[in-house]
Amino acid sequence: MLAKANRLVRANDYRNAVRRGSHFSAANSVVYIALRDDSSPVRFGFIVAKTVGGAVIRNRVRRRLKAIGYELITRVDPGTDVVIRALPGAAETSWAVLRNEILGQVTRGGARK
């Protein structure tokens, strides 16, 4: 899970990441990565629309994404905002598949290690 410091909470931050960041698509998700020019912690944001499922399903998807984000904290440079958008297929995807998918996208998008 992610502490508040590692979360994106402002609508403006989301807007910046989605519009200006580079994005990487996969079967079940889209990852947006934007750099801020400072050394503040890595921040993650999640977008799970109603097309993914009902409230219970969306909650589970978001919690899984948060767990993946927790793994990524040490692998992404500080000052980076990462927004992960879940696509409708994410609800039926297994944990391992979803995790590899996100990790792959983040690696392509500029992970440090």
Add this chain to the structure above:
RNA sequence: UGGGUCGGCAAGACGGUCGCGUUGCUCCUCACGGAGUACCGAGGAACGUCCGGGCUCCACAGGGCAGGACGGUGGGUAACACCCACCCGGGGCAACCCGCGAGAAAGUGCAACAGAAAGCAAACCGCCUCCCGGCAUGAUUUUCGGAUCGUGCAGGGCGGUAAGGGUGAAACGGUGGUGUAAGAGACCACCAGCGAUUCGUGUGAGCGAGUCGGCUAGGUAAACCUCGUCCGGAGCAAGGUCAGACAGGGAACGCUACGGGCUGCUCGCCUAGUUUCCGGGUAGACCGCUAGAGGUGUGCGGCAACGUACAUCGUAGAUAGAUGGCCGUCGAUGGUACUUCGGUACCGGGACAGAACCCGGCGUAACAGCCGGCCCAUUCA
């Protein structure tokens, strides 16, 4: 034992590991904040947002209209469209279930198909009197052409009738008799129903018994409508404090307490002021924010819903939105195979669903269970 019916319970369990949120404590920091630690951290429907309330702001003398909701009776409640008990009607052998339970003799409207006719009377078939002429036949009479009367058959006409037939969800009471040309509440008896009324009983809806009347008055109000009762509006993004941001403009009032300007006075105008509308900006922090018509237990009152007294408990508060991710063991029902019918092996792995100001209801969703009351049938005693 089987079937039914009503109600209640519960909402997979245990562990490992890595985490999240509120609050308390300790430590660090000038401070924002950070670290550690402890406790607590989703549901029976948290859902839909369909009713009812609390709370907040706005409006409000009183009354009425419009609009909406409700509708057997009595009770419960903060309130309700909810709950309890009872009544009536319908279903069921029964336990029990069902009714969107006011008014159809205030008015307007509506009724497919079938049927003659669907609302205030009418008459398709049928039944009957009378009249008309025809045919057949009998009697009487005869001037032998016929005439008169009777009977029968088929037909036509003016009427009578609603017993019978047939249609329909529904056809203007039912059965029996008197009566009649045939019939008919035309009349009579009983029954059903209607109106009025008396007595008993119940808080009441009603129930039970009787008397009188006229003999019959259809359904539909989830059609308009009528009657009775209730209802101001918006919602926690309510509302408040602080910080921050932006751009003003129109209309009205009006010198009302004051000001400034055009000129000292008067008038007038502009500005300012007040009200209001449009436009623009913000959506950060804190409060509201969870102790409440609160839960549990016992006693008392009550058929019950519920009330009441005492004791006791402390129980989510997020805001891109915490309450979890991953892994392991066990695991109900289930599937497949084998079976000595006791089981064994393998597979699979839990429904519906996520708080957002708070309560009371209703409705909807849903897997497999567990427990109990009652009813019916069956077996045994």
